[in-house]
Amino acid sequence: MQKLGDFKLPQFFNYPPYFTLQPVRDTREKQVQLWKELILDYCRTQKIFVIGLEEEFPLFSNPAIERSLSHEAREAFLSALVSEGRAEWLDKRHRKCLILWHRIQEWANIILNFVKENGLEDSVMTVEEIRSGIESRGTELHGIDRTILMRALKLLEQKGKLAIFKGTTADDEGVKFSI
Protein backbone atom coordinates (compact mmCIF):
# COMPACT_ATOMS: atom_id res chain seq x y z
CA MET A 1 0.00 0.00 0.00
CA GLN A 2 1.22 3.47 -0.78
CA LYS A 3 2.31 5.48 2.20
CA LEU A 4 2.85 9.08 3.14
CA GLY A 5 5.54 8.81 5.73
CA ASP A 6 4.17 6.00 7.84
CA PHE A 7 0.56 6.78 7.06
CA LYS A 8 -1.15 4.11 4.98
CA LEU A 9 -3.12 5.63 2.12
CA PRO A 10 -6.47 4.07 1.22
CA GLN A 11 -6.88 2.48 -2.18
CA PHE A 12 -9.19 5.12 -3.60
CA PHE A 13 -6.32 7.62 -3.37
CA ASN A 14 -4.70 5.84 -6.33
CA TYR A 15 -7.78 5.90 -8.55
CA PRO A 16 -7.67 9.03 -10.75
CA PRO A 17 -11.41 9.80 -10.92
CA TYR A 18 -11.55 10.44 -7.18
CA PHE A 19 -9.53 13.58 -7.75
CA THR A 20 -12.31 15.06 -9.92
CA LEU A 21 -15.54 16.24 -8.33
CA GLN A 22 -18.16 13.77 -9.54
CA PRO A 23 -21.33 15.16 -11.11
CA VAL A 24 -23.68 12.31 -10.21
CA ARG A 25 -25.12 12.82 -6.75
CA ASP A 26 -24.73 9.32 -5.31
CA THR A 27 -21.22 9.00 -6.65
CA ARG A 28 -20.35 12.44 -5.29
CA GLU A 29 -21.65 11.52 -1.85
CA LYS A 30 -19.50 8.44 -1.75
CA GLN A 31 -16.52 10.45 -2.93
CA VAL A 32 -17.00 13.16 -0.32
CA GLN A 33 -17.38 10.56 2.41
CA LEU A 34 -14.09 8.90 1.47
CA TRP A 35 -12.20 12.18 1.37
CA LYS A 36 -13.67 13.37 4.67
CA GLU A 37 -12.52 10.21 6.41
CA LEU A 38 -9.09 10.40 4.84
CA ILE A 39 -8.57 14.02 5.82
CA LEU A 40 -9.63 13.42 9.42
CA ASP A 41 -7.55 10.26 9.76
CA TYR A 42 -4.49 11.90 8.33
CA CYS A 43 -4.77 15.03 10.46
CA ARG A 44 -5.35 12.97 13.57
CA THR A 45 -2.32 10.76 13.08
CA GLN A 46 -0.05 13.57 11.93
CA LYS A 47 -1.40 16.04 14.50
CA ILE A 48 -2.32 18.60 11.89
CA PHE A 49 -4.78 21.23 13.05
CA VAL A 50 -4.91 23.70 10.20
CA ILE A 51 -5.13 23.14 6.47
CA GLY A 52 -4.39 25.96 4.05
CA LEU A 53 -6.27 25.44 0.81
CA GLU A 54 -3.70 27.10 -1.31
CA GLU A 55 -0.78 25.37 0.31
CA GLU A 56 0.96 22.14 -0.49
CA PHE A 57 -1.01 19.73 1.65
CA PRO A 58 0.19 16.16 0.92
CA LEU A 59 -3.30 14.75 0.53
CA PHE A 60 -4.26 17.23 -2.15
CA SER A 61 -2.18 15.57 -4.82
CA ASN A 62 -0.88 12.16 -5.75
CA PRO A 63 2.23 12.37 -7.95
CA ALA A 64 2.11 8.63 -8.61
CA ILE A 65 -0.99 9.07 -10.74
CA GLU A 66 -0.35 12.72 -11.66
CA ARG A 67 -3.57 14.03 -10.21
CA SER A 68 -4.35 16.95 -7.89
CA LEU A 69 -7.53 18.19 -6.31
CA SER A 70 -8.81 21.41 -7.80
CA HIS A 71 -9.45 24.33 -5.47
CA GLU A 72 -13.16 23.69 -5.87
CA ALA A 73 -12.74 20.08 -4.81
CA ARG A 74 -10.63 20.99 -1.80
CA GLU A 75 -13.22 23.48 -0.68
CA ALA A 76 -16.04 21.01 -1.26
CA PHE A 77 -14.48 18.32 0.92
CA LEU A 78 -13.50 20.71 3.71
CA SER A 79 -16.92 22.35 3.63
CA ALA A 80 -18.41 18.93 4.12
CA LEU A 81 -16.30 18.55 7.24
CA VAL A 82 -17.42 21.96 8.42
CA SER A 83 -21.07 21.00 7.96
CA GLU A 84 -20.45 17.99 10.10
CA GLY A 85 -18.88 20.05 12.86
CA ARG A 86 -15.52 18.46 12.24
CA ALA A 87 -13.85 21.62 10.95
CA GLU A 88 -14.20 25.39 10.93
CA TRP A 89 -13.24 28.05 8.43
CA LEU A 90 -10.79 30.47 9.96
CA ASP A 91 -11.49 33.19 7.41
CA LYS A 92 -14.35 34.36 5.22
CA ARG A 93 -12.54 33.58 2.02
CA HIS A 94 -12.16 29.95 3.04
CA ARG A 95 -8.44 29.84 2.71
CA LYS A 96 -7.67 28.28 6.03
CA CYS A 97 -9.53 25.54 7.77
CA LEU A 98 -9.28 24.42 11.39
CA ILE A 99 -9.58 20.64 11.60
CA LEU A 100 -11.41 19.23 14.61
CA TRP A 101 -10.52 15.57 14.52
CA HIS A 102 -11.58 15.84 18.10
CA ARG A 103 -14.56 18.10 18.62
CA ILE A 104 -14.11 20.94 21.10
CA GLN A 105 -16.20 19.02 23.65
CA GLU A 106 -13.94 16.00 23.22
CA TRP A 107 -10.87 18.15 23.80
CA ALA A 108 -12.52 19.53 26.92
CA ASN A 109 -12.95 15.99 28.24
CA ILE A 110 -9.35 15.19 27.41
CA ILE A 111 -8.27 18.21 29.44
CA LEU A 112 -10.42 17.11 32.38
CA ASN A 113 -8.89 13.65 32.31
CA PHE A 114 -5.44 15.13 32.02
CA VAL A 115 -6.05 17.24 35.10
CA LYS A 116 -7.38 14.29 37.11
CA GLU A 117 -4.61 11.93 36.07
CA ASN A 118 -1.95 14.39 37.10
CA GLY A 119 -3.58 15.44 40.33
CA LEU A 120 -3.93 19.02 39.20
CA GLU A 121 -7.45 19.55 40.46
CA ASP A 122 -6.75 22.68 42.44
CA SER A 123 -3.63 23.94 40.80
CA VAL A 124 -2.64 26.61 38.40
CA MET A 125 -0.96 26.16 35.04
CA THR A 126 -0.15 28.38 32.15
CA VAL A 127 -1.86 27.63 28.88
CA GLU A 128 1.53 27.01 27.36
CA GLU A 129 2.36 24.45 30.02
CA ILE A 130 -0.82 22.54 29.21
CA ARG A 131 0.23 22.10 25.63
CA SER A 132 3.99 21.74 26.00
CA GLY A 133 4.84 21.05 29.62
CA ILE A 134 6.34 17.82 30.86
CA GLU A 135 3.01 16.37 31.91
CA SER A 136 1.63 16.83 28.42
CA ARG A 137 4.29 14.70 26.80
CA GLY A 138 2.87 11.49 25.43
CA THR A 139 -0.66 12.79 25.68
CA GLU A 140 -2.89 14.11 22.94
CA LEU A 141 -2.62 17.57 24.44
CA HIS A 142 1.00 17.82 23.50
CA GLY A 143 1.37 20.26 20.65
CA ILE A 144 -2.33 21.00 20.48
CA ASP A 145 -3.26 24.04 18.43
CA ARG A 146 -3.60 27.11 20.68
CA THR A 147 -6.88 28.20 19.16
CA ILE A 148 -8.45 24.84 19.83
CA LEU A 149 -7.01 24.70 23.32
CA MET A 150 -8.42 28.11 24.21
CA ARG A 151 -11.83 27.17 22.87
CA ALA A 152 -11.86 24.00 24.97
CA LEU A 153 -10.71 25.89 28.04
CA LYS A 154 -13.40 28.52 27.53
CA LEU A 155 -15.98 25.78 27.27
CA LEU A 156 -14.78 24.38 30.59
CA GLU A 157 -14.77 27.85 32.08
CA GLN A 158 -18.42 28.24 31.17
CA LYS A 159 -19.09 25.05 33.08
CA GLY A 160 -17.25 26.33 36.07
CA LYS A 161 -14.45 23.80 35.90
CA LEU A 162 -11.72 26.37 35.69
CA ALA A 163 -10.93 30.06 35.44
CA ILE A 164 -8.77 31.64 32.79
CA PHE A 165 -6.74 34.68 33.76
CA LYS A 166 -4.33 36.80 31.88
CA GLY A 167 -0.70 36.98 32.83
CA THR A 168 1.57 39.84 32.09
CA THR A 169 1.94 38.78 28.48
CA ALA A 170 -0.14 36.66 26.13
CA ASP A 171 2.36 33.89 26.64
CA ASP A 172 1.57 33.25 30.22
CA GLU A 173 -2.18 33.21 30.18
CA GLY A 174 -3.04 30.96 33.04
CA VAL A 175 -5.67 28.53 34.16
CA LYS A 176 -6.85 27.80 37.67
CA PHE A 177 -8.55 24.45 37.83
CA SER A 178 -11.43 23.88 40.20
CA ILE A 179 -12.62 20.47 39.24
Place this chain on the structure above:
Amino acid sequence: MRRRPGIGGLQTAAAARDQYRLLGENVAKIRTDLMKEQLTTFRTQLEDFARKHKNDIRKNPAFRSQFHDMCSKVGVDPLASNKGFWAELLGIGDFYYELGVQIVDICLATRPHNGGLINLQELCNLLRQRRKSDREAVSEDDCLRAISKLKVLGNGFEVISVGKRKLVRSVPTELNKDHNEILELAQAQGFVTVAEVERRLSWTTGRAIDAFDTLLDEGLAMIDDGHRDGIRRYWFPCVSSISTAVGADT
Protein backbone atom coordinates in the same frame (compact mmCIF):
# COMPACT_ATOMS: atom_id res chain seq x y z
CA MET B 1 -45.89 -64.46 -45.70
CA ARG B 2 -47.71 -64.54 -48.91
CA ARG B 3 -49.99 -61.62 -49.60
CA ARG B 4 -53.45 -62.84 -50.28
CA PRO B 5 -55.97 -60.57 -51.99
CA GLY B 6 -59.32 -59.86 -50.49
CA ILE B 7 -60.53 -59.10 -46.94
CA GLY B 8 -58.57 -61.90 -45.43
CA GLY B 9 -55.47 -60.43 -47.00
CA LEU B 10 -56.20 -57.02 -45.50
CA GLN B 11 -56.70 -58.51 -42.07
CA THR B 12 -53.44 -60.35 -42.27
CA ALA B 13 -51.64 -57.19 -43.30
CA ALA B 14 -53.20 -55.27 -40.40
CA ALA B 15 -52.24 -58.01 -37.97
CA ALA B 16 -48.72 -57.95 -39.32
CA ARG B 17 -48.49 -54.20 -38.88
CA ASP B 18 -49.69 -54.54 -35.32
CA GLN B 19 -47.14 -57.15 -34.57
CA TYR B 20 -44.37 -55.05 -36.02
CA ARG B 21 -45.55 -52.12 -33.95
CA LEU B 22 -45.57 -54.16 -30.78
CA LEU B 23 -42.14 -55.42 -31.58
CA GLY B 24 -40.95 -51.88 -32.16
CA GLU B 25 -42.40 -50.75 -28.84
CA ASN B 26 -40.79 -53.63 -27.08
CA VAL B 27 -37.45 -52.84 -28.58
CA ALA B 28 -37.78 -49.24 -27.53
CA LYS B 29 -38.79 -50.28 -24.06
CA ILE B 30 -35.89 -52.65 -23.79
CA ARG B 31 -33.52 -49.92 -24.92
CA THR B 32 -34.95 -47.50 -22.39
CA ASP B 33 -34.79 -50.05 -19.63
CA LEU B 34 -31.24 -50.79 -20.50
CA MET B 35 -30.36 -47.17 -20.48
CA LYS B 36 -32.06 -46.61 -17.15
CA GLU B 37 -30.17 -49.51 -15.74
CA GLN B 38 -26.93 -48.17 -17.05
CA LEU B 39 -27.64 -44.77 -15.60
CA THR B 40 -28.52 -46.26 -12.24
CA THR B 41 -25.31 -48.19 -12.27
CA PHE B 42 -23.44 -45.08 -13.23
CA ARG B 43 -25.10 -43.06 -10.50
CA THR B 44 -24.24 -45.65 -7.92
CA GLN B 45 -20.68 -45.66 -9.08
CA LEU B 46 -20.67 -41.87 -8.97
CA GLU B 47 -21.90 -41.97 -5.39
CA ASP B 48 -19.17 -44.41 -4.48
CA PHE B 49 -16.68 -42.19 -6.16
CA ALA B 50 -17.93 -39.16 -4.27
CA ARG B 51 -17.68 -41.01 -0.99
CA LYS B 52 -14.15 -42.09 -1.62
CA HIS B 53 -12.94 -38.74 -2.83
CA LYS B 54 -14.91 -36.54 -0.52
CA ASN B 55 -11.85 -34.73 0.78
CA ASP B 56 -10.41 -34.10 -2.63
CA ILE B 57 -13.69 -32.67 -3.80
CA ARG B 58 -13.80 -30.35 -0.85
CA LYS B 59 -10.23 -29.17 -0.99
CA ASN B 60 -9.32 -29.10 -4.64
CA PRO B 61 -11.16 -26.61 -6.89
CA ALA B 62 -10.00 -28.19 -10.15
CA PHE B 63 -11.04 -31.63 -9.01
CA ARG B 64 -14.33 -30.23 -7.78
CA SER B 65 -15.01 -28.66 -11.15
CA GLN B 66 -14.40 -31.90 -12.99
CA PHE B 67 -16.61 -33.72 -10.53
CA HIS B 68 -19.42 -31.30 -11.30
CA ASP B 69 -18.96 -31.91 -14.99
CA MET B 70 -19.24 -35.64 -14.47
CA CYS B 71 -22.36 -35.18 -12.42
CA SER B 72 -24.10 -33.05 -15.00
CA LYS B 73 -23.36 -35.63 -17.68
CA VAL B 74 -25.29 -38.17 -15.66
CA GLY B 75 -28.03 -35.73 -14.85
CA VAL B 76 -27.13 -35.39 -11.20
CA ASP B 77 -27.06 -31.98 -9.57
CA PRO B 78 -25.33 -32.16 -6.19
CA LEU B 79 -26.57 -28.70 -5.41
CA ALA B 80 -30.20 -29.23 -6.37
CA SER B 81 -31.28 -29.48 -2.82
CA ASN B 82 -29.57 -28.75 0.39
CA LYS B 83 -30.89 -31.97 1.82
CA GLY B 84 -30.56 -35.41 0.38
CA PHE B 85 -27.73 -37.71 -0.30
CA TRP B 86 -25.34 -35.41 -2.05
CA ALA B 87 -25.58 -32.44 0.20
CA GLU B 88 -25.24 -34.58 3.28
CA LEU B 89 -22.42 -36.65 1.94
CA LEU B 90 -20.34 -33.84 0.68
CA GLY B 91 -21.64 -30.90 2.65
CA ILE B 92 -21.32 -29.17 -0.67
CA GLY B 93 -24.65 -27.43 -0.35
CA ASP B 94 -23.35 -25.58 2.69
CA PHE B 95 -20.15 -24.66 0.98
CA TYR B 96 -21.89 -22.97 -1.93
CA TYR B 97 -24.50 -21.43 0.30
CA GLU B 98 -21.77 -19.88 2.39
CA LEU B 99 -19.96 -18.67 -0.73
CA GLY B 100 -23.19 -17.17 -1.99
CA VAL B 101 -23.67 -15.21 1.21
CA GLN B 102 -20.11 -13.93 1.07
CA ILE B 103 -20.49 -12.97 -2.57
CA VAL B 104 -23.64 -10.99 -1.85
CA ASP B 105 -21.78 -9.26 0.96
CA ILE B 106 -18.85 -8.31 -1.22
CA CYS B 107 -21.09 -7.05 -4.01
CA LEU B 108 -22.99 -4.86 -1.58
CA ALA B 109 -19.80 -3.54 -0.04
CA THR B 110 -18.24 -2.63 -3.38
CA ARG B 111 -21.41 -1.28 -4.94
CA PRO B 112 -20.75 2.36 -3.95
CA HIS B 113 -17.49 2.17 -5.80
CA ASN B 114 -18.42 0.17 -8.90
CA GLY B 115 -22.14 0.76 -9.28
CA GLY B 116 -23.11 -2.87 -8.81
CA LEU B 117 -20.94 -4.37 -11.50
CA ILE B 118 -17.75 -6.16 -10.50
CA ASN B 119 -15.40 -8.23 -12.54
CA LEU B 120 -15.30 -11.90 -11.67
CA GLN B 121 -11.58 -11.98 -11.09
CA GLU B 122 -11.71 -9.21 -8.54
CA LEU B 123 -14.71 -10.80 -6.83
CA CYS B 124 -12.77 -14.03 -6.47
CA ASN B 125 -9.74 -12.21 -5.15
CA LEU B 126 -11.80 -10.43 -2.53
CA LEU B 127 -13.49 -13.70 -1.67
CA ARG B 128 -10.16 -15.43 -1.19
CA GLN B 129 -8.90 -12.62 0.99
CA ARG B 130 -11.94 -13.02 3.15
CA ARG B 131 -11.58 -16.76 3.41
CA LYS B 132 -7.86 -16.73 4.04
CA SER B 133 -8.27 -18.77 7.17
CA ASP B 134 -10.46 -21.41 5.56
CA ARG B 135 -8.90 -24.64 4.42
CA GLU B 136 -11.06 -24.82 1.32
CA ALA B 137 -9.71 -23.01 -1.71
CA VAL B 138 -12.11 -21.18 -4.02
CA SER B 139 -11.96 -21.00 -7.81
CA GLU B 140 -13.76 -18.84 -10.34
CA ASP B 141 -15.77 -21.90 -11.24
CA ASP B 142 -16.94 -22.13 -7.64
CA CYS B 143 -17.97 -18.48 -7.74
CA LEU B 144 -19.97 -19.02 -10.90
CA ARG B 145 -21.78 -21.97 -9.39
CA ALA B 146 -22.57 -20.10 -6.22
CA ILE B 147 -23.87 -17.18 -8.27
CA SER B 148 -26.07 -19.45 -10.39
CA LYS B 149 -27.62 -20.68 -7.15
CA LEU B 150 -28.13 -17.09 -6.09
CA LYS B 151 -29.99 -16.46 -9.30
CA VAL B 152 -32.45 -19.17 -8.40
CA LEU B 153 -33.19 -17.30 -5.18
CA GLY B 154 -34.04 -14.26 -7.24
CA ASN B 155 -31.39 -11.95 -5.89
CA GLY B 156 -30.98 -10.28 -9.23
CA PHE B 157 -27.49 -11.65 -9.69
CA GLU B 158 -26.26 -12.23 -13.19
CA VAL B 159 -22.97 -12.96 -14.87
CA ILE B 160 -22.42 -11.10 -18.11
CA SER B 161 -19.60 -11.39 -20.58
CA VAL B 162 -17.94 -8.27 -21.84
CA GLY B 163 -15.12 -8.89 -24.20
CA LYS B 164 -12.75 -11.31 -22.58
CA ARG B 165 -13.99 -10.75 -19.07
CA LYS B 166 -16.90 -11.86 -17.02
CA LEU B 167 -18.68 -9.28 -14.92
CA VAL B 168 -20.99 -10.04 -12.02
CA ARG B 169 -24.02 -7.80 -11.89
CA SER B 170 -25.81 -7.38 -8.60
CA VAL B 171 -28.21 -4.61 -9.53
CA PRO B 172 -31.15 -4.63 -11.94
CA THR B 173 -29.36 -2.30 -14.36
CA GLU B 174 -29.75 -3.52 -17.87
CA LEU B 175 -26.80 -2.88 -20.11
CA ASN B 176 -27.56 -2.41 -23.76
CA LYS B 177 -25.25 -3.18 -26.62
CA ASP B 178 -23.78 0.32 -26.69
CA HIS B 179 -22.90 0.12 -23.01
CA ASN B 180 -21.36 -3.30 -23.47
CA GLU B 181 -19.17 -2.06 -26.27
CA ILE B 182 -17.90 0.81 -24.16
CA LEU B 183 -17.13 -1.55 -21.28
CA GLU B 184 -15.24 -3.78 -23.64
CA LEU B 185 -13.15 -0.87 -24.90
CA ALA B 186 -12.53 0.20 -21.32
CA GLN B 187 -10.97 -3.12 -20.43
CA ALA B 188 -7.71 -2.16 -22.08
CA GLN B 189 -6.79 0.73 -19.81
CA GLY B 190 -9.64 0.98 -17.35
CA PHE B 191 -10.95 4.14 -19.03
CA VAL B 192 -12.13 5.49 -22.39
CA THR B 193 -12.54 8.91 -23.93
CA VAL B 194 -15.29 10.21 -26.20
CA ALA B 195 -12.81 10.53 -29.07
CA GLU B 196 -11.72 6.94 -28.67
CA VAL B 197 -15.30 5.70 -28.75
CA GLU B 198 -16.03 7.79 -31.84
CA ARG B 199 -12.97 6.51 -33.58
CA ARG B 200 -12.99 2.85 -32.65
CA LEU B 201 -16.74 2.27 -32.81
CA SER B 202 -17.59 4.86 -35.48
CA TRP B 203 -20.22 6.53 -33.33
CA THR B 204 -21.40 10.09 -33.38
CA THR B 205 -20.48 12.32 -30.48
CA GLY B 206 -24.12 12.41 -29.41
CA ARG B 207 -24.39 8.66 -29.23
CA ALA B 208 -21.21 8.38 -27.23
CA ILE B 209 -22.20 11.04 -24.73
CA ASP B 210 -25.65 9.51 -24.29
CA ALA B 211 -24.13 6.19 -23.44
CA PHE B 212 -21.62 7.76 -21.06
CA ASP B 213 -24.32 9.77 -19.33
CA THR B 214 -26.36 6.65 -18.65
CA LEU B 215 -23.33 4.79 -17.36
CA LEU B 216 -22.48 7.74 -15.11
CA ASP B 217 -26.03 7.95 -13.78
CA GLU B 218 -26.02 4.24 -12.99
CA GLY B 219 -22.86 4.69 -10.96
CA LEU B 220 -20.90 2.46 -13.29
CA ALA B 221 -18.60 5.20 -14.53
CA MET B 222 -16.67 8.11 -13.01
CA ILE B 223 -15.25 11.16 -14.76
CA ASP B 224 -11.62 12.20 -14.59
CA ASP B 225 -10.65 15.69 -15.76
CA GLY B 226 -7.25 15.70 -14.16
CA HIS B 227 -4.97 14.58 -16.95
CA ARG B 228 -2.65 17.27 -18.18
CA ASP B 229 -3.93 16.85 -21.74
CA GLY B 230 -7.24 18.21 -20.49
CA ILE B 231 -9.25 15.43 -22.09
CA ARG B 232 -12.03 13.93 -19.98
CA ARG B 233 -11.62 10.28 -19.23
CA TYR B 234 -14.43 7.95 -18.20
CA TRP B 235 -13.25 5.30 -15.77
CA PHE B 236 -15.07 2.05 -15.09
CA PRO B 237 -14.36 0.55 -11.68
CA CYS B 238 -15.97 -2.73 -12.71
CA VAL B 239 -13.33 -3.53 -15.31
CA SER B 240 -10.36 -2.87 -13.14
CA SER B 241 -9.38 -4.16 -9.78
CA ILE B 242 -9.29 -1.29 -7.35
CA SER B 243 -6.20 -2.72 -5.79
CA THR B 244 -4.30 -2.73 -9.04
CA ALA B 245 -5.61 0.49 -10.53
CA VAL B 246 -2.17 2.00 -10.70
CA GLY B 247 0.02 -0.82 -9.61
CA ALA B 248 -0.53 -0.07 -5.96
CA ASP B 249 -0.67 -3.20 -3.87
CA THR B 250 -2.90 -3.86 -0.94
